[in-house]
Amino acid sequence: MAGIFTRLLGKFFRNLFKKKKQVKLGLYGPPNGGKTTLANKICKDWLGEEMGSVSNISHETREIQIKEEITIKSKGRELTFNLVDTPGIATKIDYEEFIKEGLKEKEAKSRAKEATKGVIDSIKWLDDMDVVIVVLDASKDPYTQVNITIIGNLEARDIPVLLVGNKVDLKKADIKKVQSAFPQYEVIGISAKYGNNLDDFYEALFRVTD
Amino acid sequence: MLTLQFVPHREIEGLDSIHRVNKLLKIVKEEKIILLEGRLKSHEETDLISKTMEEIDNKFKGIELSAINPESSETKDVWQKLRSMFINMVLGDRGGFTIIGPASIIKDIKKDPNKIQLFTEESPKR
Numbered sequence: 043m044a045g046i047f048t049r050l051l052g053k054f055f056r057n058l059f060k061k062k063k064q065v066k067l068g069l070y071g072p073p074n075g076g077k078t079t080l081a082n083k084i085c086k087d088w089l090g091e092e093m094g095s096v097s098n099i100s101h102e103t104r105e106i107q108i109k110e111e112i113t114i115k116s117k118g119r120e121l122t123f124n125l126v127d128t129p130g131i132a133t134k135i136d137y138e139e140f141i142k143e144g145l146k147e148k149e150a151k152s153r154a155k156e157a158t159k160g161v162i163d164s165i166k167w168l169d170d171m172d173v174v175i176v177v178l179d180a181s182k183d184p185y186t187q188v189n190i191t192i193i194g195n196l197e198a199r200d201i202p203v204l205l206v207g208n209k210v211d212l213k214k215a216d217i218k219k220v221q222s223a224f225p226q227y228e229v230i231g232i233s234a235k236y237g238n239n240l241d242d243f244y245e246a247l248f249r250v251t252d
Numbered sequence: 253m254l255t256l257q258f259v260p261h262r263e264i265e266g267l268d269s270i271h272r273v274n275k276l277l278k279i280v281k282e283e284k285i286i287l288l289e290g291r292l293k294s295h296e297e298t299d300l301i302s303k304t305m306e307e308i309d310n311k312f313k314g315i316e317l318s319a320i321n322p323e324s325s326e327t328k329d330v331w332q333k334l335r336s337m338f339i340n341m342v343l344g345d346r347g348g349f350t351i352i353g354p355a356s357i358i359k360d361i362k363k364d365p366n367k368i369q370l371f372t373e374e375s376p377k378r
């Protein structure tokens with residue numbers, strides 16, 4: 043309790059003495075949920091350029107990436123934010139998994155080292171977010187402790203959350219399952235890769251940042 | 253052979269968050285699976301993940317973690333929620349239990365609101 047209070051107090055004072063120019067919108071979730079694919083889609087739609095590289099090998103994003111001053115528009119409204127793409131949060135990282143996925147041993151060990159640092163950075167940055175989009179792979183089990191821990195931390199910090207069930211283009215995707223795992227949140231099903239349902243996603247973004 | 257170590261809540265209730273996390277991680281690094289009475293606070297869970305990441309090397313691959321709370325908030329009415337809040341304030345987060353184990357032994361933990369399944373490696377790496 044004291045820890046949460048200290049963090050909230052810290053955030054309050056930081057915000058008090060810092061002129062907040064834009065909303066910091068964070069993309070959080072487990073690895074390979076499609077955070078960077080979504081970040082790229084948002085940037086492409088509104089800035090005309092992509093943000094970061096994507097890969098089938100997990101932990102492709104190992105550093106915090108920020109794209110500043112993205113303005114989205116809908117029905118006469120405007121929303122400007124700094125988009126923060128974060129490395130996926132995981133409880134385990136095994137360099138041997140990267141070798142199985144095709145990397146050389148040295149490369150795999152280096153990727154694992156960078157990935158562990160990325161997870162730590164993602165967690166550190168939680169305190170700085172104004173709004174968070176939690177990006178989950180809708181074709182996977184939503185009842186994982188990583189998902190629950192991320193959402194629990196955002197709740198404890200009183201940070202508004204938008205839950206996105208990504209990869210609805212996949213046959214195994216089950217948005218109802220994601221919704222039933224987190225009934226207290228609105229879940230928007232999208233395919234960041236193919237741009238499915240992005241209009242609903244942008245509408246939901248306006249609602250959650252209101 | 254799998255070793256399951258029960259950690260009663262009273263063993264961690266007097267510790268601050270850093271020491272709780274360190275104590276639990278020390279047990280996990282001894283290749284034991286912890287059955288913790290109650291739950292960690294949400295920021296302690298992220299502290300545990302961060303500390304785990306710091307400790308990962310070629311031998312220690314990380315942890316698997318799962319918390320079960322049979323009194324999940326969506327099944328409660330207002331009175332039950334207030335009662336739980338009061339009990340948590342007085343006794344700490346004793347509801348439910350938490351499983352924490354080394355990723356080298358626990359391959360996966362699957363759960364839905366009513367059950368939990370632990371998938372272990374066939375022959376734990378030593």
